[in-house]
Amino acid sequence: MRTAIISLVLIMGLIACKQKKMExxxxxxxxxxxxxxxxxxxxxxxxxxxxxxxxxxxxxxxxxxxxxxxxxxxxxxxxxxxxxxxxxxxxxxxxxxxxxxxxxxxxxxxxxxxxxxxxxxxxxxxxxxEINESINGNSQTDGAVIIKDISLTEKNKAVVSEYMQVMLSGEFDKIAKHINGENYIQHNSIIDNGVSGVLNTIEKLKTEGIDVVFNKVHRIFAEGNFVLAIVEGSMGDKPTSFYDLFRIENGQIVEHWDILEEIQASEDWQNTNGKFHF
CATH class of the missing domain: 3.10.450.50 (Nuclear Transport Factor 2; Chain: A,)
Structure with missing residues (x-):
């Protein structure tokens, strides 16, 4: 009887393990x-x-x-x-x-x-x-995909947090500290590669009367070398949701992808949750 009970317990344990593996x-x-x-x-x-x-x-x-x-x-x-x-x-x-x-x-x-x-x-x-042409030769989605440096997740998140504080302050001359120089790979179709590409685009937009303003960083997510910042701001007079994805290597930003979406008037929403409640 005892052997039968032990066998039943083992079987039930194996089933539980199998179910756990299937989760x-x-x-x-x-x-x-x-x-x-x-x-x-x-x-x-x-x-x-x-x-x-x-x-x-x-x-x-x-x-x-x-x-x-x-x-x-x-x-x-x-x-x-x-x-x-x-x-x-x-x-x-x-x-x-x-x-x-x-x-x-x-x-x-x-x-x-x-x-x-x-x-x-x-x-x-x-x-x-999707945009089919870019001045940097990169698409909106190509580039590195492998997650690594998991142990550096929090440090990499801090790199992006510091960088976003520079962007919020509008002190764009300080961004070079956080970006890997002209080796920086850009996936925004209107910005060229390198630190110079970012600075030149900011100046170009200003001459066209378009100010890029970052008002608040709502959340920063990270796993290893990939860090995503969720930012509320504006492009010109249009309220905008900025999702900026960065790849970090050796404590510097080496690659960037983004999606900018104009925020619709709240009276047109089908829910009352907003874009930025995390």
């Missing part, structure tokens, strides 16, 4: 969530919180919003996951969508999801149309 990670759940806009798979609804909050102004809160999208029928949209990293309960994804309904061409996005008790409780995004 999806946060990154896997986040990818499945976004991928469902392509596949239409309703399986993802199992790990969406009933009261999920949306920070995309076109989407109402609640799980039922996503039930309308996920019907087990492919949408015709194609999604490419370019970079994925994680900071505690947040998963950050750098994505490209093709043939997404409502857009005239491919879009580049940052999608962020927050987990609570294993379920997706909030979703943020910043969206821009």
């Amino acid at each position: 999806l990670t946060q990154k896997e759940k986040a990818v499945a969530f976004i991928k469902s806009f392509e596949t239409g798979s309703s399986d993802v609804l199992n790990f969406i919180d009933e009261n999920i909050k949306s920070h995309n102004y076109t989407l109402p809160n609640g799980k039922n919003t996503y039930e309308m999208y996920f019907t087990n029928e492919p949408s015709g949209c194609k999604i490419e996951f370019i970079r994925i990293f994680e900071d505690k309960e947040f998963v950050i994804m750098h994505n490209k969508y093709t043939n997404l309904e409502g857009y005239p061409g491919p879009i580049i996005t940052f999608d962020i999801v927050r987990f609570e008790n294993g379920k997706i409780a909030e979703h943020w995004d910043n969206i821009a149309l």
Whole structure:
């Protein structure tokens, strides 16, 4: 009898281990969530919180919003996951969508999801149309993708925090301290590579009467060498949400991607969560 009980305990333990191994990670759940806009798979609804909050102004809160999208029928949209990293309960994804309904061409996005008790409780995004030409020769999405230097996560986050304080102060002559000189790789299509590319663009925009203003850093996310800053500001007279992704190497910024999205008037929103509540 004792042997039978021990055997049963061992079997139950193996089953529990197997079930634990089959549990999806946060990154896997986040990818499945976004991928469902392509596949239409309703399986993802199992790990969406009933009261999920949306920070995309076109989407109402609640799980039922996503039930309308996920019907087990492919949408015709194609999604490419370019970079994925994680900071505690947040998963950050750098994505490209093709043939997404409502857009005239491919879009580049940052999608962020927050987990609570294993379920997706909030979703943020910043969206821009893909641009086919750039003065730096780089696209909005190419470049390094491998996460490394995990032990330096907090130090790298501090590098970006200091850099963003310079940008908030408007003392642009000080940015060279944080950027790896002319080796700096730029993925914003209107800015050339190198520190000089950044400074020249700022001056050019000023002569055109367009001031780039950073008002507040709302959040900085990081995993290893990748750091994303979420910033509220303006381009000219347009309130703007800035998502700036940096790659850090040896304590300096060596590569930069961004998405700028004009903030719509609040009366047009389908929810009251705002773009910057983290």
